[in-house]
Structures are given as C-alpha cells and as structure tokens.
Amino acid sequence: MDYFSLIMAAIQLIEKVIGDAQQTGELTPAQVVQLQDRAAQVFSSAESRTDDQVPQSEGGTQGG
Amino acid sequence: MNMRRADKTLIVLAVCLLALSCATGCKVAPGNDAVLVDAEKSQAISLDVVDALWKVDDANRETMRTQLPKVHDFVEKSRRDFPPAYRAADDAIAVYRAARTAGNQSLLAVALEKVEAIAAEARRYLADAKAKGITRKAS
Numbered sequence: 001m002d003y004f005s006l007i008m009a010a011i012q013l014i015e016k017v018i019g020d021a022q023q024t025g026e027l028t029p030a031q032v033v034q035l036q037d038r039a040a041q042v043f044s045s046a047e048s049r050t051d052d053q054v055p056q057s058e059g060g061t062q063g064g
Numbered sequence: 065m066n067m068r069r070a071d072k073t074l075i076v077l078a079v080c081l082l083a084l085s086c087a088t089g090c091k092v093a094p095g096n097d098a099v100l101v102d103a104e105k106s107q108a109i110s111l112d113v114v115d116a117l118w119k120v121d122d123a124n125r126e127t128m129r130t131q132l133p134k135v136h137d138f139v140e141k142s143r144r145d146f147p148p149a150y151r152a153a154d155d156a157i158a159v160y161r162a163a164r165t166a167g168n169q170s171l172l173a174v175a176l177e178k179v180e181a182i183a184a185e186a187r188r189y190l191a192d193a194k195a196k197g198i199t200r201k202a203s
Contacts, residue, residue, distance in 0.1 A: 023108075
C-alpha cells in the first residue's frame with residue numbers, strides 16, 4: 001500500500017469516527033422515526049433467526 | 065532523526081484529525097439536552113453493535129456453535145432479550161423528551177443501562193469472533 005492510499009484510508013476511518021461521535025443535537029422527529037424503523041427491521045429479522053426458527057439445512061438444530 | 069516527508073505528513077495529519085475528533089465529538093450543541101443526546105446516541109450505537117454480532121452469528125451459525133458456543137448462546141439470548149430492552153429504553157426516551165424531570169431521567173438511566181450492558185457484551189464477543197477470523201462473511 002502506498003502512502004497516498006494509507007493516508008486516504010486513515011482519513012476515511014477518522015471521518016467515520018468523527019461522524020459517529022458528531023451527533024451533538026437531539027434527533028429530529030423524522031430521525032427518531034428513522035431510527036425506530038431501522039430497529040424494527042433489525043429486530044424482526046433477528047427474532048426470526050433464533051435456532052428454533054432457522055431451517056435445519058441452515059444448521060438450525062443443535063448438534064449436541 | 066531521519067524521517068521521510070510522507071511520514072511527517074502522516075503524523076501531522078493524524079494529530080490534526082485526532083484533535084478535530086475530540087473538539088467535535090465531545091460537545092452538545094447549545095439548546096440541546098445532553099441527557100437526551102447521549103441517550104439517543106447510545107441507543108443508535110447499541111443497535112449497530114448488537115446487529116453486527118447477530119449478523120456475524122447468522123452468517124456463521126455452525127462455526128459459532130462449535131468454536132464460540134458461549135457467544136452463540138449469548139446471541140440466542142440477546143435475540144430475545146435485546147429488542148424488549150431497546151423498546152423500553154425508546155419508551156423511556158420518549159417519556160423523558162416529553163417531561164424532562166429528574167424522575168424520568170432516572171427511569172431513562174435504568175432502561176439504558178440494560179441496553180448498554182447487552183451492547184457492551186456484544187462488543188466483546190464481536191472482538192472474540194474477529195480474533196478467530198469469524199466475520200460477517202460466512203467462513
């Protein structure tokens with residue numbers, strides 16, 4: 001990896017860190033709804049992926 | 065000291081960005097409630113961390129069971145426990161947003177504590193999975 005690529009990678013990483021930490025204000029109502037929607041999506045997927053709900057072909061049954 | 069120019073540039077850049085990160089990341093904008101900002105931030109980050117671990121486990125279910133059974137058990141448990149804890153914290157945030165009293169702040173702190181505890185454990189287990197070379201892509 002050359003220096004330019006290294007510097008670009010470092011900048012991208014730090015930009016992400018800054019972006020995550022940069023929320024300095026309360027969420028707007030639209031952002032609140034957006035986060036709730038995302039959580040609902042994540043949970044509906046996760047709750048249907050417990051071992052007892054995943055088909056055995058996907059390794060859903062405990063072997064021992 | 066014989067440093068190449070590119071090395072110096074890299075170091076200066078890293079220091080500047082680190083300083084910028086501290087300067088921008090540690091403030092709450094004027095007129096905003098730090099309790100609410102921190103709570104919302106904590107919810108979003110916790111969701112990301114737990115979701116990341118769930119996806120790693122889902123993509124590597126058999127490997128997780130055999131190589132990291134403790135982690136897989138935690139994932140199974142958290143698939144059931146995290147959503148209600150998160151929703152309770154969401155409700156507590158809404159209540160606090162509507163009435164910013166000390167009592168509601170305490171209730172919010174209690175609700176968030178559960179979410180953050182699960183997320184902290186998930187973060188540790190993500191590191192364990194990564195250390196074993198188990199990432200989101202099925203291994």
